[in-house]
Amino acid sequence: MRLLKYPLELRDERLNALASVDGRLLLLSSGGHVIVWSQKELVDTAFDRLSIDKLARKQMISVAFSASGPKGTAGSAPDEAYFLAGAAETLLIGSEHELLRMQQWENEGARATDTLFKCTAPRAITDVKLDTASMTAFVLCSSPNTISLINVKANKLIATISLTKPAKPSTIVLDPSGETFSVLCADRSIHVYQYNQKGDYKLLREMPRYVHVEPLHYKITMPPQANYLPVINSVKGTSFATSTSATVLLDRNKDYNVASTVVSPASNACKVLVFSPTVYEKTNTKKGTSVRYNLLATSGAKDGTILVWNTRRMKPLFNALQISETPINDMTWTDDGLTLYAVSNDNVLYTFAFLPVDLGTIVPESEVVAMRQKNKPLPPLVSKETTTTTATKEKTPTVKTEGAESTVINKGDTVSDGKSTTINNVTSLVKKVGKNKTQIVKTLASNPSVKVTEGTGMEFSAPSYNVPKDLKRRVQDESTKAGTPPTSKKSKRDLEPMDFLETGLLIPNASFSRIRLASPKIRLSFKYSSPLNKTLTMTVKNGSGNEQKPTVVSLQLKNNEQDEQLFQDFIPKFITMCTAGKFFWACCSDDGVLYVYSDSGKKLLPPMIMGTPISFLEANGNFLLCVTSIGELYCWDIEKQKLEFPSNSVYPVLNPSLRYSDDILTRAENITMCTVTAKGVPLLTLSNGDGYMFDKLMETWLLITDSWWAYGSQYWDSTNSSILNNTSADNNDKGNDFWNSSDVQDIVTDVKGNSNSIVNYMERKTNEELNRKGRIKNLQRFARAILMKEGYESMEEIVTLAHLENRLLVCLKLEESEEFSKLLIVYCVRLSKLGYGDRLDDVLQWLYNEGDLDNKDLGSKDRKDLLKSVLLACANIRHVQRITNSYATAIGLVNDSI
Template sequence: MHTGPVLVVRWAHNGRWLASGSDDEIVMIWDMDPNARGKVWGSDEINVEGWKPLKRLPGHDSADVTDIGWSPADRYLASVGLDSKVIIWDGYTLECVRKLEQHQGFVKGVCWDPVGEFLATQSDDKTVKIWRTTDWSLEAEVTKPFEDSPGSTFFRRLSWSPDGAHITASNATNNKGFVFIAAVITRNTWTSDISLVGHENTVEVATYNPHIFLRNSSAPVSTSNICSVVALGADDRSVSVWQTKSARPLIVAKEVFDRQIMDLSWSWDGLTLYAASSDGTIAVFNFTSEELEGIAPHSVQEQYLSKFGFTLPPPPHGYSHIDTKHPTPPPSPSRTNIEVTKAVVHGEEVNQLVARRGKKKRVALVPNSAAIPSAGGPSHSISTAQPLSKRAPLTQITTSSKVPPTSSFGFPMPAEQPYEPPHSWVKNGGPMDLDVPIDSFGGDGSISTRGKRKMSDDAMPVARIGRTLGGDRKVEPAGPVKQLGNWGGAGVAPAQTHIAAQQLGSLLPGLPLLSYLRSDVEDSDLFLEARNSEEDHTTEVSLVSGKQVQWLDFLPSPVIALKATPFFCAVASQDGTLNVYSHTGRRLLPPMSLGSAVSFIDGNKQALMAITSSGQLYCWNVKQQKACFAPASLAPLISTSPNHTILSATVSPNGSPIIHISNGVVYSYDPNLLSFIKVTERWWAENSDSWHGRARAAQSIRGVMTLTEYLLNGDDKNFSLSDAINNASSAGATSHPAWWSTAITLGHLETRMHAIKLLDSSAEYRQVVLLYAKKIADEGFRAKAEELIKELFGPVYWRPGREDNVPATICGIPRRDLLKDVLSIFARSKTLAKLGLDWQDTLKRANNEEL
């Protein structure tokens, strides 16, 4: 069961399973329980069906699960959350297939290409990313028109059209953020030249009708004869329904709810639209096939999509989604009881659906007893309700003799918003006309409509196709791993290498020379291995996927350390050389000579770190092919005492090293300050009220800073976690100066803010800023509060001759979004309430550009 509010629910296409996501960080899979009985809460009605939890899918790190989606044929399930991750689950085994971590902000929407070739996600980093499902690499990144989109929405739910031609993405803006729109992104070119304009506030969700529509029902099915229907829900409490053949909306229902719209869903037959709001109510919009003219059966969509020539991977052996227990759901309820009146507006004939309103604005819904819902069918939502008296007025455009110069609907003219699907796509470098009937295509599958892809910079492991270096060789078992004696290569004796290291001043112990080394790629069956053969003094490096060698290489010096990430493979040799390969075996960087052998090596996404035995620290961004900072010596950290050693050394995704010394201090290097900084230290554990290393379950640790503080005690052999707790508990018996605990807690929080900013951990930065704000509000430290406010606000006025290059974000979070939360804390405090309220007014005026 979920332990927090449920934010999203999605039926599998075959109706066998139900997936739900919650702010308890869990995706839950539900299966129907035929033996379940019980009454509907608050009434005497008996439940039609009962569903039981089948499996919990943990994986999102300390973050809400904001959206989930099933792929075509339920081959995969994708989930996204506020940890900025996209997780792909196998739709049969429900095991994690891949984690995609290229987003730099909260991910709040996901949708699948109906063909199955692509996956789209939308994030607070103001991008829509398109992923290839063949290797989960990045196909394209769309940034326009999302540059000025607000970051205050709960969701950014996007949808893919049933013909595969377009994605409609929410939370887009035009005119520097003053016009709220939904952006329509075209397949293959991934451009967003089309906008759906008219809502008075941010569009929160877009959902396509699952059916393809024909412009001319009597004409053959072809690209030029196909259109789609998409519904938009916005923070202005309104719902609009668009048909892509028209530049104006089909339906606009204004102020349907008391609060913003959170989600939309169409029924499987395409004639009912459900809308959910944060005010706790659901609205139902019923249509007839005459109103949604040209609706085609699902078989037409299946036939049309088959011409793309793309096939999803087969299910695992022994798995199937076939289930005959669940019946097909009933059709949507009829609308025979709705009164329709005709009117003429500016020469345009319209149908007006007007219902009576009560005193309350909230829409009241009563279930229709004639239509029994079936949760097990392929319906996207439960179809059970009929419209009643308390219903928002709807206006539907049915015929158009001419377009009036102005409209009360607030949407653009057709000439201003041309919306025509492309008539040709690109295939094999040349144009291909799809404006032909489906029946004219050959049935042998020789013609594919798949377009030419863009090359991705963030390439994931490559597909195992074509001839590769060493790909014809079988994987040999590793055998027993043994430590080898010293042997060199390329005419360099190991003793000479060792002497050279001593001459440079060896500060750290070297790594042993082993016959076999291996490094696994996270969330993949890929692994990098090295074999040092003592018999013939050869060193072989290879990347292996399962039982297949992807590539191999030979090096002149034996390998002492390896690190493989989803983006690169790093190999450190005994002679101090570092080689970096792509997953195809191509050298991404020239062989780098570090002067002495490596003692520590680590990689994280595109960041690579190495520490040599001479105490030199190196960090590189492999993608950008440059160093994160100049090499830095660790001598100041470990030379102060002969007993100080490095316990661990890792690197964050942004290239910041995290070095744990045996004296109980964790350091990092700040290239802006050209010095090492203290990330955290064991001393905070004794007196700080905000120490995160106290006893807790290991699996509950989330965030790099929190994990660092938790592991700090366990990694120190001379100081255990129980020692920290005992010292903290005995502190009360020790006489301390006044303000001791307050000063240390504030110092700890201020240190954490600087360290987290360097490590670029956005979720933790928001948390520590709010903790810091609450602490100074509780203590009533007005001067500290004002300084924090001004730092987050930035410059208020422009002055001649002064250039303020203050970044708009901190750790990817807009500064003034943080300030808004901080001011909310100050406004509720007893001592800083006036300060908070005054600055809230200033912030409001600044956002409205009154200052």
């Protein structure tokens, strides 16, 4: 692709419109001048086949407008020219009050100009389009609101359609097949009409509360197949100020439901959307398959950004970001679909010249016509006796949009179901969240690509379902192949195959990753207070995601009920999360860039690029933890500015193959918490109640809490510790007298009452998940049933010991020395009471360490002190005294063994 940027010298005028007619490019200036260029010469200049010095216009055609006529009257200011449409012999040039017809415009001396349509203030023309096949002109007017159909060849008004007062027509979209036209109105409604060249018409559909258009001159076209209706700035809200804006393609063959969405990264609403008049095709030579698609170009109303989209994947083919300092007023494609022209408000002509290898093979016109004929057929039009009629409204109370079930009821609308019912003053748009839950959903008005949630609650966007296009699918069931009737089982969401088409905006590592985690949605603004110092608060006010309106990040100190700003930073991206450590603050953008500051605002690190959105960002002490949307885990020591341990993945703890083994993408458990300790140990909990820690020495995940222990351990967290114990309390077994030991019971109570214990916190998270899923109520029934089965009599004590052993090992890994020393006593006493002499001897030998008691590899505790405390706690248990006395003698606690 080559770009030719050609400034035009126009005094006190601006370029407002473009038209492509038979290999010529026509430019309309506000002063009524039509400049004619050769398209071939512009393309040759772009590819350096023609010197720019030899590039010159071919013609200059001039017209003038006024409130009274095309030639004007003395003392009246001429109207500006806004509208341009043309064919081989006829040219239409219009202002807000007149539409002129110029015949034989190519011939310098034989031009004939006359008035095709005229109106006076306060009436105004809002849009003009020309159906070149039937040579029918469509003129939209306001005050009163009408659509005029004019036979251009005969200069005859053939029909006038009147709209109700609120429905001010803003722009019109013509069907390339010459069967329908659609009108976008200022009251957000869309009117779709069927018509013919005789002036007969019929209202096919009216869609209320759908589109947001400003008093601008829009440029919108349909694809050559005439199957999609593009709707710019589609509204999903109850007011302009809080509406969700995006550009969608409505499928006319499927009752105008949303077929796809153009999520533009531009910072403002769309003004120009033009489809290429051709269809493109790419062939995979290895597989022998081909894919057909359209290309469309879009631009906003406030900046000079141009994007070209591939409708097959709805990803930008390329992004000419702020190519102009002023808005793009109009764009047009050449008939062969290989060149895109654009004009900006500062009078610059842009030529985007493509090679066939850039875009793909052009599908022959005959096949495009065949595609049009496959569209849903329209009913035949009934001939009308008069050419001026009033359009009747056909109510459509329900509008379904992609991604949300929406019900819209407008004031005064009548919903018919056997009898008429009128609902007044009610407007609602809801999105289903759960079975009985709904929520209002908004998007950032300046950027339709991003969903925004107001307030402080964190919401997440669903992970990607893209997979490589050549990934093998699951083998079809034999029963399905044999024609067995389908079951009522709900099918899983279909995967979305993808391939690559000359774009750098697709993120391959997300599509090829084994994990896809949800990422936070962007909030308009939010605040974050440091858990270490509540007087410090970081405030984030998201802008438009680019340089025109950057995001503002600031840190405030609340002092005597007044806020003092410590620092402020401007970031040209959307910020999704922030966190605070001992001496630093960190925030991340929606595209995975990390920023780290000191309390004074000094950058501690250059921005760190993760490559994918970030799902979790947590800090504690000197450490910063980050988990990306593809499951990559990083933990940095900010003080030392280095990675604490090699980057790892959360995939092992999710492992969806544990639940499903025959699918490509399967649902795993949700991550309910991801954080880091002050000593740099990552912690993670799942929706099934399990909790994990990452051991940086062994570089693997370790299990901290298992919901299984909540079923069987007597030492589970206090909210659920006595479920099984109550069942066996009356059995007077050999372990029950342990609970009469007041000293050990005090230790157990002290351990469970420690609010700073990490393991206690993780066990409470497990209890929350078990309660949420209603599994707690089944525990007592489970205990009564399983303990009565043959072979499971000792299950309670075995599960209890397994739970204690795991807590001990985890405390040692987490360097929780006090908790470790207390649990060690409880564990050894429990072993002694139950008669596990060999296992007790194993523990004591581990503490004795072959006499090397000075080796402090058990946290900060002295081995000799730990061994002494265990021996004293077990001294009165007779059947282990032979074991304990031998170690007591070895460390000098007693003089000789028994």
